Amino acid sequence: MAVRLADVARAAGVSVPTASQVMNGTGRVADETRKRVLDVAKELDYRPNALARSVALGRSRTIGVLAENAAGAFCMPVLIGVNRALSSQDLASLLFDARHDPATRRDHIRHMLDRQVDGIVVIGEGPDVAIAALEEQFDGPIVHAFGPHDPPHAVGVYPDEFAGGALAARELLAQGRKRIAHVTAGADLPSVREREAGFRSALDEAGISCEVVLHGEFTRAWGQASAERLLAALPDVDGVFAGNDGIAVGLAAALEARGRRVPADVAIVGYDNVAGYGEDTKPYLTSVDPHLELVGERAGAYLLAALEGDEGDRAPVAPDIAPGASTRGEGDDRRLDLVEALLRSATAPPVTYLPPAGA
Amino acid sequence: MAVRLADVARAAGVSVPTASQVMNGTGRVADETRKRVLDVAKELDYRPNALARSVALGRSRTIGVLAENAAGAFCMPVLIGVNRALSSQDLASLLFDARHDPATRRDHIRHMLDRQVDGIVVIGEGPDVAIAALEEQFDGPIVHAFGPHDPPHAVGVYPDEFAGGALAARELLAQGRKRIAHVTAGADLPSVREREAGFRSALDEAGISCEVVLHGEFTRAWGQASAERLLAALPDVDGVFAGNDGIAVGLAAALEARGRRVPADVAIVGYDNVAGYGEDTKPYLTSVDPHLELVGERAGAYLLAALEGDEGDRAPVAPDIAPGASTRGEGDDRRLDLVEALLRSATAPPVTYLPPAGA
């Protein structure tokens, strides 16, 4: 039913190996013959059998994507980026979702290896032991997208958290804020430490210090709860860098509830820009956008390079600031406007990621 | 390096075909021999070469997933469901993102076919012509998840929009609402018509009619804009079924801005339950949850059945109601509480989908 290479060869009056060499551009083939074979191939709409090719070559032209938790907000953009990079080279990706479950993860890793993937992208902060185990079994390239900054074995591709923290600082400084705090998650997380370091560094350059840092977790609940402590520690706070958007929103609500206006009294910068994508032309929250699609694309590109034996680009991905009303609002005190703005960013199509500029 | 079937056969003192038959449970093999081969296989940790197997069998044990727009909020849950169904049978999926672009879609379809996928899942409301074209080139099973209700060729698996509309109606009725309206997108969309039909049908049963229906688009902007018209047409409206969560939130904000309290004065039900997942224990918006992961799982299961030659389950996926404050709130008028509640559901980790009950 499907057209085989043998069909092309026969129709072109050559042997199968010759046709194969033409298709791959290898071997010595007369120009005239080459052209004839190519013409016939096009004529018959020959499509090589990728599976058989893989077996002969020992390469499947497939890479495995192991997501620690595909349902998380950070997986899809990375995945899209990876796929974009791969599709340029006719590679494809198999997605496996570990769902934070060690047994599932183990099964999926086995499955990936059975399918002879040429490379692996790990998305998410899976336990390092899992990666180490993977590395032992798999001898192809492994890229840990978005994972620990210094993976024990695999190569990491991740957003530049330090630069992101610095961006947040500069945003607050640009609005003239001087009494500055940072509300974030636990300092055991590398990303938390990096963001804080970048934040402090940029503030230092301006001769301003971060007076209060509160560590909790990446939830709205913690953002809300932190307000009380924040105001106790720094009553005249006028700028806050929140460790992620959830904290930012929880904090904004709690501050509003306590009579502080955002941004008039307190400017707030979030992180991840998770709600700001898509159709929204007037987002509430100013947020650092880590460009996760780019992280994915870079991870894919790195893998492609590694498969060619080259050394890929390992530079962290530079973030951007996504401006919103929480730092650049008009500062009027009409609460209803705030409610509207908040509502407007409330149920953004959650993962409608913008294509990268120029796409 | 890797263990081949030949290695197992040699170690077990049998020929390769015999070992193959043991592995597949086919042919006639003495129990004693069978056990010996299996023992050796386990001993050597034999992993069959899936690629070679695929070539010999003519089946790749891979299915292609063609997403019309992977970045959309509806893709990931479906994808996760599909993968869950597939992984139970050691199938895997290749993801391709058409990004609404016909050329990209065409390339991806070619690529999928070249890779000999055994079946295809289409996610999203891609143009029917594309599906028709696909069907012409591909003779395996095709499931159109979440697409048109009556695909021209492929089999459709989709959420039960009619039932969803009915659920919304019953939620409003249960709260004693009587002056009821529906704000939704354009009636050219099948899902819009279905939801409306289900909504009206359930209202009719209770002897109540839907007095106003406003058609626009699935955006917060339309939700906001619709408030004016809604109040003009039905000043004493006390219950609204919004076509999706975006409309619901925009409408809620606009109503609040005009002095109507939600839910005290007007109860609002959304659709998609896009923000209600995850950690939030006290969501703002009551919303119909279409259970998209289940749609995906059903699509995957249907494909599995089709590959076995069976007829799969084609019943639409039943939705649920996800209760929130917008219909069941305490109804006090402390605006700050509302702000907090809204904020709390404002930037939920956008696509943290709950695993289905029992998982």
Added chain:
DNA sequence: TTCGGGTGACTAAGCGCTTTGGCATATACT
């Protein structure tokens, strides 16, 4: 004792492609 039937394994062939090595023919040179 011989023949039929069942059992358990094997040999051979095939899937569609790639790579290696060798053999003609054509060209260049002494």
Added chain:
DNA sequence: AGTATATGCCAAAGCGCTTAGTCACCCGAA
């Protein structure tokens, strides 16, 4: 004319697995 060198193509072998067909053997029945 005779040898070296290039050139273009193909036959053979291999990838790892599966399926079809074959054959030797042992049993019980005649």
